[in-house]
Amino acid sequence: MEIRGEDWYAEELGAVRHVEVTFTDVDLSEATTTGAMFERCVFHNCRFNGSTHTDTLSQSVSIPSGCGATLSFYLHIDSAETTTATAYDKLTVKIGTTTLATYSNLNKAAGYTLRSFNVSAFAGQTVTIGFTGTEDSSLQTSFVIDDTALNLS
DSSP: OEEESOBOTTOBOTTOEEESOEEESOBOTTOBOTTOEEESOEEESOBOOOSSEEEEEEEEEEEOTTOOEEEEEEEEEEEOOOOSSOOOSEEEEEETTEEEEEEEGGGOOSSOEEEEEEOGGGTTEEEEEEEEEEEOSSSOEEEEEEEEEEEEO
């Protein structure tokens, strides 16, 4: 199933459950997701910015023993923050309990940047890959993630 081009700005999503849904160009800014579940979903060019809140997208994956594994995604960071010294809004990328990277409003830039991480150390395990964004109530920052992949070799 695909949900494309929806404007869910400030919507209360309630306890809805989405399984294996591809979201493309969906604005989830300010959306309240109390009880909402997103299982094995894909998000392309979606917006998750807004007021003081924390948003987490995660998926469990099994990495076979003896495999090389690379996690990659494209990231665009847009921010209205004007500071060059304080990270008010942050995106943390994790696999299991290991933090792979943390980005912030200080990393804002035009266009998308390919981010890639060697996660071969997790071969033979089922782990959760997670993206957690936190934003304060001041100026907006958008962490736009696209084309996330886990490549095995």
